[in-house]
Amino acid sequence: MLNETHRTDLTSWVESAQLPGTDFPIQNLPFGVFQRESGGPAAVGVAIGDHIADLAGLWREGLLDDLATELTAEQMGAESLIDAANQPTLNRLMGLDPSLLTKLRRHLSIAFRADTAVAGRNAGVARRVLVPMSTATMRVPAEIGDYTDFYASVHHATNVGSMFRPDNPLLPNYKHVPIGYHGRASSIVPSGTAIHRPTGQTKAPDAAMPSVGPSKMLDYECELGAFIGRGNLMGSPVPLKEADRHLFGLALVNDWSARDIQAWEYQPLGPFLAKNFATTVSPWVVTLEALAPFRRQPEPHADGDPALLPYLDDPADRQTGAFDITLEVLLRTQQMRDGGLEAVKLSRASTTALYWTLGQMLAHHTMNGCNLRPGDLIASGTVSGPTPDARGCLLELTWRGRDPITLPTGETRRFLEPGDEVTIRGRATRDGFAALGFGLCTGVVG
């Protein structure tokens, strides 16, 4: 549903919000949790240009007074919004009714607009609560109760399947079941956190016994993440047509993976130590409302693919269940940094190529009555497109190391080497609309 906040001609008195290529124009207004350079408690922030607005500060300085008045008139009260702004995580905000969040977004947009009668006053007042991004540290945006990782890219599943199970690449359940599994919440870290190389058991096919040592096949996985908004009660599935109302917003996820550990451990209960040593999330959560212009039809399933089961089929989801978000993966090695070279792009893929929509993942996740809580994270699994340059992990790009990548320095990569910096970035684009970004999801591996 498009509204005033999506208008392409809106500009902000925060000048950097108009810079070409910014991730955070006034049409975005994503939420995150930051800490000031000077220390102090974690605070809820809104990204605008290259600044962060302290949400509790905006309330304190009166920039959301009109919202309070509007809510009072509607006999709603602003207390829950103010309470949610005064938390060290986004969980409370995420758990609010979507209609309240819509009102908040509208008034945030008004507060930052350059073309209102009070824009000058707002700019003066708001400077007191604006923090330059370069001086802030971003945190994991929510206390993540549970983290679920799906396997929604059929291109990824087919590629990986053909390496691990050459005779049986895509399992019989794949096109019926949005396959997912539980990941680890404790080891989710914010962008910029150094990633240690995991030690684990591995076994070469021709070895008699497994051995223990640092992973030699450390990989990244480029994924789209979704934070749960309102939860559901245990025993109460969320139907697909209501799924959007339980999704707060999207972020980028790198589900670091140790392929050699994974190959030896994953049967019969799935990946465990190959994944739970670290998962990186981008700092900003772009709301579903901000992404409304970028909803589109998922890429149609192939002829001969099975019909959707009724609980995974909904006319609106078929029309607008996908998000046109392009994900890119960049690699910069220690040698490249030493030589002043820029990162190289390893891949580029659109999330419209996923076999399952986020709505279908959520409907599936809850069909058995499993309860989701505000701030829970679900992720898509590696986003790979149909072409070789759209493969979202090194396992696929180098075909399990068979085809190494050559970098501008002359270095080659089968998997990640110490000092390698991996960055995921995402952009939502559509003709006639301001492009939105997510900030970076980055980490250097040891």
Next chain:
Amino acid sequence: MLNETHRTDLTSWVESAQLPGTDFPIQNLPFGVFQRESGGPAAVGVAIGDHIADLAGLWREGLLDDLATELTAEQMGAESLIDAANQPTLNRLMGLDPSLLTKLRRHLSIAFRADTAVAGRNAGVARRVLVPMSTATMRVPAEIGDYTDFYASVHHATNVGSMFRPDNPLLPNYKHVPIGYHGRASSIVPSGTAIHRPTGQTKAPDAAMPSVGPSKMLDYECELGAFIGRGNLMGSPVPLKEADRHLFGLALVNDWSARDIQAWEYQPLGPFLAKNFATTVSPWVVTLEALAPFRRQPEPHADGDPALLPYLDDPADRQTGAFDITLEVLLRTQQMRDGGLEAVKLSRASTTALYWTLGQMLAHHTMNGCNLRPGDLIASGTVSGPTPDARGCLLELTWRGRDPITLPTGETRRFLEPGDEVTIRGRATRDGFAALGFGLCTGVVG
């Protein structure tokens, strides 16, 4: 390490602590979280006989004054213990240094002993903070950040493997890797919570397409659970010889499972909706220190089993890594309740029959640097022994429904039917020591 608190001849002025068969003699003193009948906040409690002592109340009423004096003399201060007692979960208590918890246990034991000079005074004062169990509601004892389920019974793995993969029952990794996977934290419920029957996708081998409906193969899994005490930092593995110092205590776990959903969904990423609809935990966490008399040698691996990798091998673990805890599963159907019949025992198994010790599970879990947090739950997986009457789930007991069980009412069971009540109970026993119990882990299925 045995000490004064384990003495068999100790008795308490709480008379029910001396009743034969009590789970909670003065040698036990497990921790839990309870709510009074009158409502009010959740509080940390200690079980003694058929009563719960409010831990914060014990401090308030002065029954732990000697502990405070002792800590002051050692320049430690009692603040962290008092703070941990005033929480709605056990997480803070679990995160304390084990030496502090040892001191707390010693003084709790003294406070409840019948043979001290001040026993009469203690009894008088403590009555103000004792709550009859029959009037209290027990909660999940900790806020569980992550829940990990292992697969540590080789008997269970072999039985199940031979049903799901007749040609390949025990996978090649089983005797090298303590196989585990992440379960769902949000759907962990306290004993007594009604369990709804999950709906899911299933596919009969001869069906062309999967179908959706309530599970027809609803099962329980009888497991031993362990709550993490002190956590470890990301990137810092816990060596096996230190594992005990990171385990706070043990409880009973029923990891309800829908076998028909599991069979269709579990490849390649493991069980998901077949498990995450509900997991029941018993209310009391029996500390590792209370269980010290019941440590014993794990059952030796079979001749021809592979040698342990060094990180899974430790002399102390080989000697005392197991716990002699007997787990029993009881079933009572609606018809049995209507007819006033007692529950029937379905199985009985000792946790010494596990292939991996809890210490080995913890060392494996952290070998890659995965961080555990106080209050995290790890569970053993279904505890089955080598004999048919020691099988810890219906899948094994009825051999996937092939051999139904006949009940005293004439009813038969392949899997659970609506109204069935499943109860797990556990007892730690050893000649010359007071037996300890865990309370019940129970649930009625819909």
